[in-house]
Amino acid sequence: MKKALILSVAVLFGFVLLMGTAPADVQAKTTFVTIGTGGITGVYYPTGGAIAKMVNKKRKQYHIRATVESTGGSVFNINAVLSGDLDFGICQSDRQYQAIHGLAEWKDKGPQKDLRSVFSIHPESVTLVAADDAHINSLADLKGKHVNIGNPGSGQRQNAIDALAAAGIDYKKDLKAEDVKAAEAPGLLQDGRIDAFFYTVGHPSGAIKEATAGARKVHFVPVTGPGIDKMLKAKPYYAKSFIPVKLYPNATNKKDVPTFGVKATFVTSAKTPDWVVYDITKEVFDNFDTFKKLHPAYSVLTKKNMLEGLSAPMHPGALKYFKEVGLK
Numbered sequence: 001m002k003k004a005l006i007l008s009v010a011v012l013f014g015f016v017l018l019m020g021t022a023p024a025d026v027q028a029k030t031t032f033v034t035i036g037t038g039g040i041t042g043v044y045y046p047t048g049g050a051i052a053k054m055v056n057k058k059r060k061q062y063h064i065r066a067t068v069e070s071t072g073g074s075v076f077n078i079n080a081v082l083s084g085d086l087d088f089g090i091c092q093s094d095r096q097y098q099a100i101h102g103l104a105e106w107k108d109k110g111p112q113k114d115l116r117s118v119f120s121i122h123p124e125s126v127t128l129v130a131a132d133d134a135h136i137n138s139l140a141d142l143k144g145k146h147v148n149i150g151n152p153g154s155g156q157r158q159n160a161i162d163a164l165a166a167a168g169i170d171y172k173k174d175l176k177a178e179d180v181k182a183a184e185a186p187g188l189l190q191d192g193r194i195d196a197f198f199y200t201v202g203h204p205s206g207a208i209k210e211a212t213a214g215a216r217k218v219h220f221v222p223v224t225g226p227g228i229d230k231m232l233k234a235k236p237y238y239a240k241s242f243i244p245v246k247l248y249p250n251a252t253n254k255k256d257v258p259t260f261g262v263k264a265t266f267v268t269s270a271k272t273p274d275w276v277v278y279d280i281t282k283e284v285f286d287n288f289d290t291f292k293k294l295h296p297a298y299s300v301l302t303k304k305n306m307l308e309g310l311s312a313p314m315h316p317g318a319l320k321y322f323k324e325v326g327l328k
């Protein structure tokens with residue numbers, strides 16, 4: 001009798017798991033998940049907010065309560081997801097590639113095998129903003145200048161280092177490099193305490209609006225040149241992109257600015273239960289048009305391109321949903 005009961009509970013449990021909804025024992029309570037984002041004036045923070053808002057609206061259906069945390073960015077988020085401090089995180093596609101292959105910040109620690117991809121989101125461009133009065137019109141002009149390359153937990157830091165190296169500039173020797181968070185950089189630029197800053201971000205973003213809205217006139221600097229072309233060929237996770245200047249009417253550029261970029265991606269750990277990942281993925285993709293309206297940086301998104309740029313294995317919960325709807 002007891003055995004039969006255990007068996008039927010187990011079957012029911014398995015069935016519910018298969019359905020991708022909260023298992024029976026979880027349905028009685030709420031499962032809390034935290035999403036790591038970035039600075040509040042970036043695009044990751046509102047992106048985490050958009051996902052959380054959609055999932056939380058259906059709390060009765062999903063039994064999930066998602067909260068959003070402002071963090072230092074991609075590298076911080078990947079590490080926090082892997083240590084279990086965060087359940088989900090947003091990170092750049094290049095950083096996802098590096099973590100899974102044990103490169104860059106993970107060179108000593110080796111491949112981060114538990115990292116799982118869920119889906120990708122908006123494109124992000126390596127954005128170099130400079131004060132007009134600092135006379136910086138190319139990467140080479142950064143020599144000797146005071147430049148924020150980003151905090152160590154951020155995605156942009158390595159992008160800035162790569163761009164500078166491609167132009168033959170050693171960030172430790174050839175310029176005065178700052179390592180503050182992107183959210184603080186616009187203020188420092190407007191106060192005359194730095195000449196320029198790098199930020200890898202989707203557009204439009206609050207931080208860049210802030211940087212271009214002050215009394216000190218600023219412009220975007222092209223992140224181009226033969227060295228950059230060579231680097232783009234060597235590093236598969238970078239691609240050419242541009243910054244549409246119409247999004248920032250106060251910047252002094254007249255034309256769109258060429259640079260290179262990556263994609264924002266949504267990641268989790270192999271340890272996150274399948275049903276949680278399934279439900280969140282389902283909510284975003286079943287209501288794709290609603291999601292797309294939540295930020296102007298999502299205007300280029302299609303369901304199909306949200307499965308591109310992922311190098312970590314896909315989490316089984318996400319894979320299950322994508323197979324069901326024929327996206328995989």
Ligand code: GLU
Pocket residue numbers: 037038039041042043044045072073074075091092124153154155156200201202
């Ligand atoms: N790409 C940045 C990073 O990885 C964050 C950009 C944002 O917050 O929108 O740190």
